[in-house]
Amino acid sequence: MLSKMRPPSPNRKKEVRLKRGPWTAEEDKLLTAYIQKHGYGSWGSLPHKAGLERCGKSCRLRWINYLRPYIKRGKFSLEEEQTIIQLHAFLGNRWSAIAAHLPKRTDNEIKNHWNTHLKKRLIKMGIDPMTHKPSTSPSPKNGSNLSHMTQWESARLQAEARLVRESKQVVPNLTTRPTRWSQLTRSSPRCLDVLKAWQAGWGEAEEWRGQGKKGSSDADDAWFEEDSVILHSLPIANIMEGLSDAFILNSWMGVDKSTDENTVMENGNCWDSVLNFLNSSPCGSPVLG
DNA sequence: AATTCATTCAACCGCAGAGCG
DNA sequence: ACGCTCTGCGGTTGAATGAAT
Numbered sequence: 590m591l592s593k594m595r596p597p598s599p600n601r602k603k604e605v606r607l608k609r610g611p612w613t614a615e616e617d618k619l620l621t622a623y624i625q626k627h628g629y630g631s632w633g634s635l636p637h638k639a640g641l642e643r644c645g646k647s648c649r650l651r652w653i654n655y656l657r658p659y660i661k662r663g664k665f666s667l668e669e670e671q672t673i674i675q676l677h678a679f680l681g682n683r684w685s686a687i688a689a690h691l692p693k694r695t696d697n698e699i700k701n702h703w704n705t706h707l708k709k710r711l712i713k714m715g716i717d718p719m720t721h722k723p724s725t726s727p728s729p730k731n732g733s734n735l736s737h738m739t740q741w742e743s744a745r746l747q748a749e750a751r752l753v754r755e756s757k758q759v760v761p762n763l764t765t766r767p768t769r770w771s772q773l774t775r776s777s778p779r780c781l782d783v784l785k786a787w788q789a790g791w792g793e794a795e796e797w798r799g800q801g802k803k804g805s806s807d808a809d810d811a812w813f814e815e816d817s818v819i820l821h822s823l824p825i826a827n828i829m830e831g832l833s834d835a836f837i838l839n840s841w842m843g844v845d846k847s848t849d850e851n852t853v854m855e856n857g858n859c860w861d862s863v864l865n866f867l868n869s870s871p872c873g874s875p876v877l878g
Numbered sequence: 879a880a881t882t883c884a885t886t887c888a889a890c891c892g893c894a895g896a897g898c899g
Numbered sequence: 900a901c902g903c904t905c906t907g908c909g910g911t912t913g914a915a916t917g918a919a920t
Contacts (some may be wrong), residue, residue, distance in 0.1 A: 611888070611914085633905065649906080650889065685908060700909075701887050 608642045612651055616641055620648055621656050654695045661693030665702055673699055674707060678721040 608616075623639035629652060632645030641648060654660075665673075669691055676687040684696035684703075691699065708718040715723055 609890075631905085645905085646891090646907095647889075653907090654888075682909065696908075697888075704910095705886055 607636075607644050607647075609647070612655075616643070617651070617656055620651060624652060624656075650697075654697045657695075659693055660695065662698075665694075665706075669694065670702075670707060673703060674711075674721075677703065677707075677718075681719075 619639050619641055623635065627638070629635065629649075632649045634645070635641075636643045636645055636648050639648070643651075672691060673687060676690060680686045682700075684700040688694055688696040688699050711718040711721070717723070
């Protein structure tokens with residue numbers, strides 16, 4: 590498309606015409622071999638050293654998103670999708686941060702999956718994928734909303750800070766179940782309510798499913814075929830714990846009296862709406878026991 | 879079988895922040 | 900303090916593929 594003509598790349602100055610587009614098996618081999626031998630870093634000079642006519646950026650991307658060992662490719666599991674949704678509710682479009690809690694997935698892959706699958710599902714369920722609130726709820730464009738957004742961001746940052754601290758302490762044993770799972774469930778972080786609604790929504794979506802499989806993938810099917818919900822990944826448990834005090838207790842419940850009352854109510858009600866949505870659904874899977 | 883439309887995802891771009899001289 | 904380079908991130912694109920007509 591000519592309308593999408595891009596300005597000359599910064600690399601254009603160099604005499605070497607850098608290759609673009611899909612990587613060939615040969616290029617993959619060269620890059621992998623070089624990194625296995627010398628390690629990665631210094632992406633600017635790496636392509637030349639590795640004998641590749643690619644820019645460093647392209648090499649880095651290829652390595653990070655495709656060639657790196659232990660990359661898990663293919664269908665996202667139910668657990669992974671739930672993790673993404675939960676994390677997105679708190680982190681927003683911070684794909685690298687989300688990817689940090691799905692060690693075998695790349696930010697690019699998660700981002701793609703969100704945009705092509707998860708976002709659409711949430712919309713279909715009547716949930717705004719950006720706010721994770723029911724999209725039917727009023728969305729005031731006034732100052733109070735802005736104020737609450739500040740509050741939201743503040744709480745989020747606190748939670749993240751705690752998350753980072755704690756992850757440094759517990760990450761080494763990723764296979765261990767959270768020892769404080771009972772606390773996690775007891776505190777019932779409200780983001781899990783979205784998860785509930787999410788699942789309930791799919792119960793409702795059975796009808797849609799019956800209409801045929803247009804637009805649905807194998808991964809989508811997992812949502813219907815998977816009955817049990819696994820919610821014991823350590824990173825998530827940590828997040829929830831962090832959020833339970835930083836976010837839930839401190840901010841979200843409207844402790845800040847300076848916030849417009851209606852806004853507080855609205856946000857409280859929004860979650861109630863989600864719960865109502867859940868309760869009215871025929872599919873009440875025991876997410877939180 | 880041919881064509882059109884929709885979806886997916888690898889790869890690209892621009893930007894921002896960190897680090898360094 | 901400033902400018903430069905490198906790195907990483909998020910948004911976007913478009914070729915490939917699949918589904919529908």
